Amino acid sequence: MGITVTVTTSNADVDATLVELAGRAAKLDADNALAHTRERFLIPPNLVYLDGNSLGVLPAAVPAAVDDAVRRQWGSGLISSWFEEGWWEAPLRIGERIGALLGAAPGQVVAGDSTSVQLFNTLMAAARLRSGRRVLLTDPGHFPTDAYLTDSVAELLGLEVRRAPAADVPATLAEIGSDVGVVSYPIVDYRTGERWDLPGITRAAHEAGAVVVWDLCHGAGAMPIGLDEAEVDFAVGCTYKYLSGGPGSPAYVYIAARHHDAVRHPLTGWHGHADPFAMQDAYKPADGIARARVGCPPMLSLLTLEAALTAFDGVDLSELRAVSLSLTSFFIECCDALLSEQGFEVATPRAAERRGSQVALRHRDAVQLVPQLAKRSVVCDKREPDVLRFGFNALYNTHSDALTAVRTLRDLVG
Amino acid sequence: MGITVTVTTSNADVDATLVELAGRAAKLDADNALAHTRERFLIPPNLVYLDGNSLGVLPAAVPAAVDDAVRRQWGSGLISSWFEEGWWEAPLRIGERIGALLGAAPGQVVAGDSTSVQLFNTLMAAARLRSGRRVLLTDPGHFPTDAYLTDSVAELLGLEVRRAPAADVPATLAEIGSDVGVVSYPIVDYRTGERWDLPGITRAAHEAGAVVVWDLCHGAGAMPIGLDEAEVDFAVGCTYKYLSGGPGSPAYVYIAARHHDAVRHPLTGWHGHADPFAMQDAYKPADGIARARVGCPPMLSLLTLEAALTAFDGVDLSELRAVSLSLTSFFIECCDALLSEQGFEVATPRAAERRGSQVALRHRDAVQLVPQLAKRSVVCDKREPDVLRFGFNALYNTHSDALTAVRTLRDLVG
Numbered sequence: 004m005g006i007t008v009t010v011t012t013s014n015a016d017v018d019a020t021l022v023e024l025a026g027r028a029a030k031l032d033a034d035n036a037l038a039h040t041r042e043r044f045l046i047p048p049n050l051v052y053l054d055g056n057s058l059g060v061l062p063a064a065v066p067a068a069v070d071d072a073v074r075r076q077w078g079s080g081l082i083s084s085w086f087e088e089g090w091w092e093a094p095l096r097i098g099e100r101i102g103a104l105l106g107a108a109p110g111q112v113v114a115g116d117s118t119s120v121q122l123f124n125t126l127m128a129a130a131r132l133r134s135g136r137r138v139l140l141t142d143p144g145h146f147p148t149d150a151y152l153t154d155s156v157a158e159l160l161g162l163e164v165r166r167a168p169a170a171d172v173p174a175t176l177a178e179i180g181s182d183v184g185v186v187s188y189p190i191v192d193y194r195t196g197e198r199w200d201l202p203g204i205t206r207a208a209h210e211a212g213a214v215v216v217w218d219l220c221h222g223a224g225a226m227p228i229g230l231d232e233a234e235v236d237f238a239v240g241c242t243y244k245y246l247s248g249g250p251g252s253p254a255y256v257y258i259a260a261r262h263h264d265a266v267r268h269p270l271t272g273w274h275g276h277a278d279p280f281a282m283q284d285a286y287k288p289a290d291g292i293a294r295a296r297v298g299c300p301p302m303l304s305l306l307t308l309e310a311a312l313t314a315f316d317g318v319d320l321s322e323l324r325a326v327s328l329s330l331t332s333f334f335i336e337c338c339d340a341l342l343s344e345q346g347f348e349v350a351t352p353r354a355a356e357r358r359g360s361q362v363a364l365r366h367r368d369a370v371q372l373v374p375q376l377a378k379r380s381v382v383c384d385k386r387e388p389d390v391l392r393f394g395f396n397a398l399y400n401t402h403s404d405a406l407t408a409v410r411t412l413r414d415l416v417g
Numbered sequence: 418m419g420i421t422v423t424v425t426t427s428n429a430d431v432d433a434t435l436v437e438l439a440g441r442a443a444k445l446d447a448d449n450a451l452a453h454t455r456e457r458f459l460i461p462p463n464l465v466y467l468d469g470n471s472l473g474v475l476p477a478a479v480p481a482a483v484d485d486a487v488r489r490q491w492g493s494g495l496i497s498s499w500f501e502e503g504w505w506e507a508p509l510r511i512g513e514r515i516g517a518l519l520g521a522a523p524g525q526v527v528a529g530d531s532t533s534v535q536l537f538n539t540l541m542a543a544a545r546l547r548s549g550r551r552v553l554l555t556d557p558g559h560f561p562t563d564a565y566l567t568d569s570v571a572e573l574l575g576l577e578v579r580r581a582p583a584a585d586v587p588a589t590l591a592e593i594g595s596d597v598g599v600v601s602y603p604i605v606d607y608r609t610g611e612r613w614d615l616p617g618i619t620r621a622a623h624e625a626g627a628v629v630v631w632d633l634c635h636g637a638g639a640m641p642i643g644l645d646e647a648e649v650d651f652a653v654g655c656t657y658k659y660l661s662g663g664p665g666s667p668a669y670v671y672i673a674a675r676h677h678d679a680v681r682h683p684l685t686g687w688h689g690h691a692d693p694f695a696m697q698d699a700y701k702p703a704d705g706i707a708r709a710r711v712g713c714p715p716m717l718s719l720l721t722l723e724a725a726l727t728a729f730d731g732v733d734l735s736e737l738r739a740v741s742l743s744l745t746s747f748f749i750e751c752c753d754a755l756l757s758e759q760g761f762e763v764a765t766p767r768a769a770e771r772r773g774s775q776v777a778l779r780h781r782d783a784v785q786l787v788p789q790l791a792k793r794s795v796v797c798d799k800r801e802p803d804v805l806r807f808g809f810n811a812l813y814n815t816h817s818d819a820l821t822a823v824r825t826l827r828d829l830v831g
Contacts, residue, residue: 066484
């Protein structure tokens with residue numbers, strides 16, 4: 004992609020910097036190993052969309068798939084589509100596709116329900132696996148729904164919630180570890196974009212005898228996760244951010260195979276029954292990950308998600324991560340060059356291994372700047388009081404997007 | 418609609434009966450006050466679809482609405498559509514439309530999640546409203562997911578589940594009423610199609626000091642329900658049966674306004690928070706029915722449901738009920754005339770007030786007959802071991818459908 008440089012300052016140094024950065028952006032985009040995947044998305048013309056960490060853009064495969072699901076599968080197939088079109092198996096089939104993006108061997112992921120529902124069901128199941136231990140250890144900066152549901156689970160089971168920053172988990176566990184049953188953290192902080200040490204925290208939790216529940220919302224689809232390799236116990240996540248599954252697309256849950264026989268969920272819906280169509284009086288959980296199914300899943304949203312996931316076909320996750328880091332590194336570089344004297348602070352770590360796929364900037368006018376950027380076709384979002392978030396999806400964002408966003412910000416505050 | 422009579426028996430009496438019934442069907446369909454609503458659905462040609470009590474047919478308004486939601490709202494509007502297209506308010510807006518079909522004044526119904534999730538969240542909230550009472554009273558023949566979730570709630574809260582047939586509820590409450598906190602029944606039995614006495618059971622529960630949780634899955638959209646008039650406390654239901662919202666379309670919950678301030682749900686997702694975007698640390702439920710929201714709803718399935726509900730525009734529910742009873746009465750009459758000597762038994766009550774909108778037939782070959790009927794373009798379903806279910810949606814089914822189904826059954830077993 005080319006870029007048009009509109010210099011709005013008389014400072015000749017800035018002019019030169021902009022020209023240099025524009026050239027670098029063009030070269031980085033030309034050399035981008037994932038440049039071809041941008042065509043798998045229907046991006047509105049001239050839009051710089053850096054909010055894929057809230058809602059991913061529409062994958063090109065979706066409209067035809069939805070139309071088929073509505074007109075042919077539902078309209079013509081009607082009730083027969085539950086089996087003849089594979090609706091019944093869809094949560095498991097789509098779970099496999101997601102699992103492959105999480106570093107999970109087959110049979111450990113199922114899709115369905117919202118992240119909030121999955122969190123509740125999973126935190127309850129995790130706490131029951133460690134009954135006798137009275138503490139849930141979690142992040143004081145966790146996303147609100149995680150915080151609320153952790154409190155609700157603790158109240159129901161008579162447990163205590165302790166909160167410690169992710170970096171302090173090993174020290175906290177060294178102190179109170181024998182009381183801790185569940186350790187629950189996000190892989191990436193939703194405000195700052197800081198990436199936590201999933202393998203290290205998981206290892207520390209296991210050494211203390213606890214199980215982990217990871218929230219992957221801000222990581223899945225943006226980097227390799229390596230759930231099996233890190234011996235994670237449980238994980239949940241949404242699919243409408245980097246997985247681009249559409250507004251409110253169903254969430255997923257991962258349960259390590261070694262726990263399948265022991266986990267007991269409170270949401271004992273009939274889709275998780277061992278023999279659902281026998282309509283038996285008593286709940287008997289299905290074998291394997293199918294026991295994490297709950298009720299009838301929203302099939303049109305689920306089939307939309309399935310089509311969206313084809314955007315990952317043939318994509319190497321290490322390569323995806325490299326492109327993601329190139330985008331966020333270049334964005335930070337542009338911020339340093341163009342915004343350092345304009346009241347902005349980069350809130351995201353500069354060390355690549357500590358970064359997710361978004362960059363957060365702090366600025367006192369953050370709340371007003373978001374709509375002003377949107378009017379200039381640069382979409383990001385805010386977290387009050389002072390955070391601007393710029394999410395980068397390596398499947399469709401470009402280095403030129405990064406520069407345009409920074410340049411537009413400078414124009415607004417300059 | 419005309420009907421082609423293919424007489425496959427040499428019995429002249431049966432010939433005459435068929436001719437008479439076909440004439441009656443044609444006249445009843447010609448006089449049907451809701452004949453015009455059939456055009457609001459895309460019914461496959463020559464299909465007799467009597468499984469709308471499992472999955473309703475595709476409403477004609479849906480394909481364009483879904484395409485708009487996908488391409489324009491998601492594809493072009495992207496994140497801005499959460500507010501500019503009314504996505505955020507959709508669960509409440511659609512809840513109002515459903516509430517109007519349930520006899521609920523505004524502000525008491527919200528759509529979202531599966532019936533199973535809504536049942537869990539609602540049974541928990543109901544039991545907490547009557548903490549101190551140790552019994553959940555429910556139907557021994559309740560749909561499995563209701564049974565399983567009632568057991569799960571009882572285990573979590575240390576309660577006891579007692580099961581009594583709906584007809585015995587007043588007697589049971591007279592005996593153990595002071596122990597009963599929650600009375601939980603379906604409005605219509607999913608196998609036999611028998612309709613229970615919602616006002617009477619609700620009154621008996623209240624006299625005993627309990628609250629009621631009604632499962633409306635097999636009633637909503639097929640008859641007036643009168644939730645407010647009967648002073649129901651809680652109700653939940655799916656939307657993919659008589660409401661024709663599509664496969665797995667989101668469920669809904671009704672909570673009487675008088676309980677709003679007191680109910681406490683375990684699923685404290687951030688969408689139910691009083692100030693969700695303030696991202697506060699502690700859960701504070703929203704005012705009104707919005708506190709029953711949980712997580713991010715599956716928006717495409719939700720907007721599909723919204724379009725589907727337009728099929729009810731201008732429909733008087735008393736008239737709908739009259740057409741429904743005409744259809745099921747005529748179906749029973751056809752069964753009496755043509756199937757009484759073929760090993761079939763009508764399992765649904767003959768008294769109109771005790772009937773939902775389906776007729777169940779018992780037959781020893783029920784399981785094999787369902788696919789044989791489907792091959793002849795008559796779709797119904799089974800419940801093992803011996804029940805055939807024929808669901809009638811008064812918005813699109815005809816008396817000719819009823820006769821064709823019975824005639825085809827007779828051909829198969831004759």
